[in-house]
Amino acid sequence: MEFLQLFVFLALLIILSPLLGHYIASVISGEIGLRFKTLGKIENAFYKFLKIDSEVEMDWKGYLFNLLMFNLAGFIFLLLIQLIQAYLPFNPQHLGNVELSLAINTAVSFVTNTNWQSYAGETTLSYFVQTVGLTVQNFLSAATGISVLFVLIRSLTRKNSSKLGNFWTDMTKTTFYILLPLSLIFALFLVSQGVVDTFRPYTEATTLEGARQVIPLGPAASQVAIKQLGTNGGGFFNANSAFPFENPTPLSNFFEMLAILLIPSSLVFTYGRLTGSKKGALAIFGVMLFLFIAGLTVSIISEYSTNPIFKMGGLMEGKETRFGVLNSVIWSTATTAASNGSVNAMQSSLSPFSALVSLFNMQVGEIIFGGVGCGLYGMVLFIFLTVFISGLMVGRTPEYLGKKIDAYEIKLTIIAIILPNMVILLFTAISLIVKSGLSGLSTSGPHGFTEALYAFSSAAGNNGSAFAGLGANTVFYNLLISLGMLIGRFGILIPVMAIAGNLVQKNITPPSKGTLRTDTPLFALLLTGIIIIVGALTFFPALSLGPLLEHLLMHKGILF
């Protein structure tokens, strides 16, 4: 019976994605603004207010410059309000100013759509910072990712041009027509399930044993909605979606899980509609869904198989009784496949193979659905790679959707693949050498190693989930992880923009018999192969020495 829910989950995802995908396509093509005149008027009034000329399009450098400046401004604002939080309003608990390295980490984390949290929300950040700072960035970082995807789409559909759209209108449209309405509906639903949304101070309660307990409150529902939908993942409370006030019921849990994947998977259909390659999009969706289900299967089997130490399967350690094993595993797979990073159970307590799946999901670059926008543009980089290698094998200069893929695209694709990998491997290694790194690990052996590996995989993938155990709130980890998140975000985003700038200038070659088709099952298979091979070849040693070794040792009766 439990598994019925899994099928409903997948079925809903498959049904809703094309619908939402088509809606998003009509948003960006401007149709929605025209069909609903009032909305269009509000949109235009907004442009007028901000003095944005919505007709002017930018080339890739102009677009990127505006994007980076906007992100920089967001970062500085978020940093400042943390540093002076004590003097700002909406701080009923009178929380003090945030320490500098933690503030930097948190600011970078939310601007890069990572939502890595070295802090506990309820004991560190005021309502003001949570709502005006974090929630706003949850929207904007998601919109940034989607905007870049739109740029990439334009670069594939336009020819002999340099114009790639207007950053400000893309951001406005994405936020106004997509993220806000969805979040509003979802937040209301969450409130109906019991998620709190208030500016009242924390309450105190007396437990049955007579102990006094502080129960944190806050404007949570509004932030939880966008944290799930925008693949942000940063919890309002420390325990994230394991905490009853963030995720109270099985029903809220179900829809929060769905919300993780919804927009990333819908964008695949948007992509298909806008590029005119619906079958191609279906192939991409197929690859994502396959990799997701494959990871999920491994996780489920490993969670339910008999643990050699306890002589039973389906262990509940680190899981919530109101969700059970299956829902915890679906969540852990979904949250790492999409670069969400919210959790409803503790990753550290999952079986080694579940951890392996989570790690792999992040390490292949957050492209199995991935973050909103960035997941798909990361996937397109892998498509370039696949098209290049297999295109050579059919004896033609490789092309994708009629655009020739040459040295320039390959160079930037390689850069975008190397940089996050470098963060994961090199930064993990640094943490294992440096004293301040080692002291953060809670245990030794493969499990301790996995803690560090997980942290940097999460940072590089802009995921934000933590393995738990790692004492990350130190100057060392705060700064190194910040750097990792920045490289993980902009080390891909900037090359993608540059590629888009180059592609848009190229002509579109119509397909011929000799052209490698990118909308066939064969291509989907190849793409899957390239993703697995690139991921596996890079991380085979690390994964062997981490989760695999831990799994094997567990069977020998050694635990960490």
Add this chain to the structure above:
Amino acid sequence: MKVEKKLFDKDIIRKAAADSFSKLNPVSLIKNPVMFIVAIGALFTTVIFFTGWREGNFSSFNLQISIWLWFTVLFANFAEAIAEGRGKAQSESLKKQRINSTARKMADNKEIIVPAVDLRINDVVICETGDIIPADGEVIDGIASVDESAITGESAPVIRESGGDRSAVTGGTKVISDKIIIRVSVNPGDTYIDKMIALVESAKRKKTPNEIALSILLSGLSIVFLLVVVTIRIFIDYQSTGTINITDNVSVPVLISLLVCLIPTTIGGLLSAIGISGMDRLLSHNVIAMSGRAVEAAGDIDVLLLDKTGTITLGNRMATELIPAPGTDEAYLADAAQLASLADETPEGRSIVVLAKEKFGIRGRNIHELNAHFVPFTAQTQMSGVDIPASGSSPERIIRKGSIEAIRKYISDDVGFQIGSDSDFLFTQVIGVDISLSGGTPLVVTENKKVLGVVQLKDVVKGGIKERFAQLRKMGIKTVMITGDNRLTATAIAAEAGVDDFIAQAKPEDKLAKIREEQSNGKMVGMIGDGTNDAPALAQSDVGIAMNSGTQAAREAGNMIDLDSNPTKLIEVVEIGKQLLMTRGALTTFSIANDVSKYFAIIPAIAASLYGTQNRPGPLSILNIMNLSNPHNAILSAVIFNAVIIILLIPIALKGIKYRPEGAEKILKRNILIYGIGGLIVPFIGIKLIDLIIQLF
């Protein structure tokens, strides 16, 4: 020159073996980043071995690793050297002829003898019977028959003359009759042959765009693996708090071995051999390419433009029949047609003279006696003819011949439009349609603007051409025939030849317009041409193949020259272009797929002792699925396999993987199966076998 060489000639191998060592020079090594990394690794292990030895610690493992790493570099050098050797042997025979030849250079109206290599552009030389033409150039005066067998292998002499479409001559060919004056068109070192030789020498060879992209990919992969190898030791060290000393298992030579096994050495080592041998294969098909880029682009051609004449049809149209207009005597038509053609040096014109002579015994007359004025053919009027002034009893005769459209325009443009013209047109239309339907071309003859009749010119489509076009279609290439013929004639020939499309009544500028149109639709256009009026089109096209028999202008505009002047040669060129890419892609796939097995050989070798005891290996030993004998043998086997596979794949690199004209999907499936899946499985078997062999020693 079309001598089939054995894949491995003894002399070439001997030379290549020596070159393998001279290529260890860092300056040439650094051009290949992947092999450069291997060389540095080899150097490191060698130094480590010798320092260890001096300290009294002789490590036979380190020695063997060092040796095999050097072998890996040498094998890659060998592959490149052997490809170069084969290419050089091919071009050497061309070079030799030019070294000793001298030239009769004209200077201040005097003839001086200079060495051929001293000739510069715009020098003028004289060549007479028996002379070797000293340099590429253009005939500016005279006509001669030239033996071009030295470069084409074709023994029949060809005519080279000033003016026309056959004015270009190639250095190294021999004049066998008459005398021509040639203007040299290239400086030494820039001749076609020099350029071709440069393409088969790695030092001078420029990388092609796809090759550059692939090199970037390979370098990128190397960086990723460098990261993997650098960090793996730290990851292991962190966990090796146990009882066993693990440092020996992850010593620097072991890490270097792992790195060399992981980076794509197979394709890295063979990349330049593949490129060189592609050029070499091209040369053996008697095609000279100006750049590797052009050859690669040939594999991408979507549309191919071909001139009908000489390409699709055999040579030129011949007059086969005379059809007089009502009220005109056939002999009179023949006479007029011949008069109009006497000064027409085109093959068509000559064939009319011949037909009139054969049918009615009308002999060619002395044109000077007639005091006639000849009107040459121009692309604009599309007519030619003769004006004979009135003399004595005979009135003035203005004879014109041309296509139906041209004549119609000619007559109706006139102010004094004659009443009889309408019925004349009806006749020419009917006959014209008849002739056109059968694939012939009607040529209307008029005298004083009255239609005398029609000469039927017939095209003969080359044998086997239809099959060639079918092959091109399977490759995904659309063929477009360009012809000056009218639609009907063009339709008939197009159907007979099996081209996909045609442009009838094409003027030279139409070719250019068609190419631009296709290119603006994102297509790659190939063009085959020979005449001067083809030069702009050849230059505009992505791949322009000039016939060797063509003009100097056409040859300079094209980026390839077909020495045999055989237009269907393009199929081979396309195949070679495609083969080049396919071979690179396949070996890259193979190389990457190989890494999986190498991990399964090396990771257990270095990490199995983690959490193990003296007698029992640690848990990661389950990754040793090949059941290799011991860690050292496992690493050695992987390194040896990695080196030997380069040698084993040299034949594939030199010959290129097989290309069959079929859809992309089919080709991809086959190559994935062979080189992808094969690349996964083969090394498992290979490494296991090598391990078994090592154990014997």
